[in-house]
Amino acid sequence: MYNDLTRELLRQVKFEDGIILAEQTKYSVSDSFLTVEIYICDKGVSYRVYGDAYILAMLKWLQLSLLNKQNLSQISLEKLIADFDLPQVKYRDALQIIKLIEKINAAAI
Numbered sequence: 001m002y003n004d005l006t007r008e009l010l011r012q013v014k015f016e017d018g019i020i021l022a023e024q025t026k027y028s029v030s031d032s033f034l035t036v037e038i039y040i041c042d043k044g045v046s047y048r049v050y051g052d053a054y055i056l057a058m059l060k061w062l063q064l065s066l067l068n069k070q071n072l073s074q075i076s077l078e079k080l081i082a083d084f085d086l087p088q089v090k091y092r093d094a095l096q097i098i099k100l101i102e103k104i105n106a107a108a109i
Contacts, residue, residue: 002053003085009057009064017063020046027107029099036096040066040104054086055093062097072101 002010024039024046034051036059045063049056058080065072080086080094 006054006057006084009060010053013056013060017046018048027100027103029096029103031092031096033092034096036100038062038100051093054084054090055096058084058093058097062100073105075101
């Protein structure tokens with residue numbers, strides 16, 4: 001059902017990922033099916049997600065990418081769909097992550 005990348009990222013999810021610090025800036029996206037929040041500061045990246053395993057894995061991936069200072073501007077919807085081997089009914093999850101990345105990139109300018 002889930003590909004190796006998704007399973008590995010789900011294994012890496014920890015309770016501490018949801019601990020939010022007062023100095024973190026909140027970025028969020030939501031629709032009628034899910035809510036995704038990521039909190040960023042120099043001390044760390046935290047997140048909260050109200051959705052399914054795919055969106056949780058993608059948010060964990062985003063957290064790790066931000067912590068590793070990766071350039072997110074090259075990430076596309078097609079790349080997320082391919083990397084996570086998303087079924088068509090989960091394309092909306094990838095779109096929400098792209099919207100979240102756009103908000104983060106806009107704030108960094």
